[in-house]
Amino acid sequence: MARTFAAIDKNVSATLGRLHDYLWAGKKTDVVRLRKDITTLGVQMETFLGRASAIAKPVGRLAAEFREGAENGPALYGVISNFWCLAAAAEHLRTKRYALAAARALEAVDGPLIGFASEFGHHDWVETMRAGRITRVQYLRQIADALESKGAKGGGHLKRIAMEVAELRDAVADQAVPVPVTAARAAVHSAAVFLSLYPAVLRDLGGYADLPHKEYPRLAEFIAARA
Numbered sequence: 001m002a003r004t005f006a007a008i009d010k011n012v013s014a015t016l017g018r019l020h021d022y023l024w025a026g027k028k029t030d031v032v033r034l035r036k037d038i039t040t041l042g043v044q045m046e047t048f049l050g051r052a053s054a055i056a057k058p059v060g061r062l063a064a065e066f067r068e069g070a071e072n073g074p075a076l077y078g079v080i081s082n083f084w085c086l087a088a089a090a091e092h093l094r095t096k097r098y099a100l101a102a103a104r105a106l107e108a109v110d111g112p113l114i115g116f117a118s119e120f121g122h123h124d125w126v127e128t129m130r131a132g133r134i135t136r137v138q139y140l141r142q143i144a145d146a147l148e149s150k151g152a153k154g155g156g157h158l159k160r161i162a163m164e165v166a167e168l169r170d171a172v173a174d175q176a177v178p179v180p181v182t183a184a185r186a187a188v189h190s191a192a193v194f195l196s197l198y199p200a201v202l203r204d205l206g207g208y209a210d211l212p213h214k215e216y217p218r219l220a221e222f223i224a225a226r227a
Helices: 005-024 033-048 056-065 073-094 098-119 123-130 136-149 155-173 180-206 214-224
Strands: none
Touching: 005 033, 005 073, 005 136, 033 056, 033 073, 033 123, 056 073, 073 098, 073 180, 073 214, 098 123, 098 136, 123 136, 136 155, 155 180, 180 214
């Protein structure tokens, strides 16, 4: 029986929570069970999005390669988190929950940005921004400057798109736009553009891998078409 969006959303959150804690919090887990659960999750995502999304294959292949100490854990986490957030944004837009749609679009953008900050040894930038000690503009400038210093030519473009999504999220949440559906849809589509450009920046940093990053532009376009 097909699972509802809410049920899959809950499962994504729980499964990614386990993967996150294993990868970055040093928490022990049953890796074999986690691998099976992630594979099942990929199938559930594809069932919800439709077979044409073909998301189960890259998720399943990454999960099959995932072992204790494997280096593909962050990529596995990212492809699920980034595209489920985008899918959730499109779904909330469909059901006219515009503030949630814009918020989930921002989550789709925030994941890669957090990954950049952590890669540069500056997860403290994330915490400082969340604590309100620096603005989002300052936070994004830090990341863009670091990307540029590493030779990533598209960092400034990602910064501008991320700021646009954040401003749209705030405008919808604050009821500061006359037509919230338009602003929420713009947030979803901008997040999709961000994810389609993200692999090129990873390539400049030497962090690109065909699996899963070759799938990013296709998946971003496919999910955005639902919004």
